[in-house]
Amino acid sequence: MEMTAPFLITLGPLLYYWPRHTVQAFYREVAASAVDVVYLGETVCLRRHVMRPADWLDIAAELTAAGKQVVLSTPTLVESGAAIQLTHKLAAQDDWLVEAGDLGAIRARGGRPFVAGPHLNAYHGDTLRWLASLGACRFVAPLELNRHELAALLAEAPPDLPCEVMVWGRMPLAFSARCFTARHFNLSKDDCAFRCIEHPDGLAMRTQEDGEFLTLNGVQTQSGAALDLLDQAQALAQLGVAALRVSPQSQGTLPAIAALAAARAGQASPSVTPPAGIGRCNGYWWGESGNAWREC
């Protein structure tokens, strides 16, 4: 048998607005899974409120007790005073590691360790060295890199700055001041009725000929199809990627974690079905448009 390379299995922050009991039940399952690192917190929209800060900390404690490393993620698009305050609060604590969602979180962290999040645009070695000088202890690679670019990036990365790559789930592609879910329902952003809670995997935005395209998730726009690089887990690890990220969906998340655990153990990993009606994509990895799917 071929030698298998080790890697950490991580679970990115929940990008959707789920009911509180759903979130709590989800993370109980996560605690019992093979995942190594769990990112927690609301990174998309601070109007979402069913999970109070204390609820997240309870989950953090449960996951820690189950042997998981917990990382608290800061908001990605910081414009309001509330997002600035939350960023400061998360950055100031030392109980858990922090994932910096934007440049301001790095400053607020004040030199203490952080994970450089996927939207910080760490495309080359000089940027990675800069992030490391400020305290980065891991970085999430930009989503749009192909496998050759990723290899080139790893060759330039400082040796003490491990790389994490997202491998499963709908990809977060864009952020706006505007809420597209509220827009669809003809609601204003500040009076949105929290309609995103009705869409556990976001709201599909398809082409006029019913082609899968994008997903509306409040102020965030995601891929329509779910990224699936589970079958590339060993290839990624052998390139030198240290951690593989699964992004939570309403279904398939635990199977995706299990598939990565199987791949890590050198076993054949079963294919994982995304939630009903959602296709798969892996185009970025193969150097094509991100929405493409190549069977391999």
Next chain:
Amino acid sequence: MELIAPAGNLAALKAAVLAGADAVYLGLKNATNARNFAGLNFTEADIAQGVAFARQHGRQVLFAINTFAQPGRAQEWRAAVDAACRLGADALILADPGVLAYARQRYPQQRLHLSVQGSATHADAIELMREQFGIQRVVLPRVLTVTDIARLIEKTTVEVEVFGFGSLCVMAEGRCLLSSFATGDSPNNRGVCSPAHAVRWQPRDGQMEARLNGLLIDRYAPDEPAGYPTLCKGRFMVEGRRDHALEEPTSLNALSLLPRLAAIGVRAIKIEGRQRSPAYVAQVVATLRAALDAAQAAPARYQPQPDWQHTLARHAEGSQTTQGAFDRPWK
């Protein structure tokens, strides 16, 4: 407030200077800037001429090197920084921290601006880039209200530049991968959005279809005006309803906000459109120049003139304008 004008070529640069821009911004002919379009941008010989022309008229030239250096290719971005400094740039507009680090270290005296692509939306982010790289100005992403901007200006010593007119990104700049998701090429990695090489126009069943790398972005009846298929401005289906689900084809127009922007301490107003014609540049710059002069002379009595609005409306995408995030009608 300074007026900053786009220049996609030498003719546009001259038009901007003659119409009253305080500074023009431009890019080299490669992927190091966010308007990397065929037939656009400057050779070094053009730039030398353009810089000389601007200098004769007492104006500045800013160099946009505002894409992200791709893995294994940072040398191309460093070379662009070297070229800009050699050619006499008054400031470099940069987005990539690694490129900023190079520019600051190699050219300690060079004035640096943080590009809108740098995604600094609040004071902590801006101050980090000042402390780290000595940026002297930030171009703000088009996601902030005037109130947000006023609050931010109080918390930083970095000069603030905002967009005043032009095509509107509804997504936070520097963090939008929609174009590479659809085509492989994005502002971050290739300096393009919804690139022309991926666009196909196809008549079908009496309608005109606009496709981007095969994806149907919009379809127009014979009597409908058809715009360039920028993917966030197409019509799509959400729960069975056809709509501009992300954004309508609209341009930003902050003409009526100029006195407020000046009053809160905004230092410069930027016009979008390095891909637009010298005629666009001349007319839009002349209009904004007249408006800025009027706003400065008598801010309390300032009112946008109908002919200014008329001129800007002619150059607006989809002939519609909005104040965008500045006042958030959708908030």
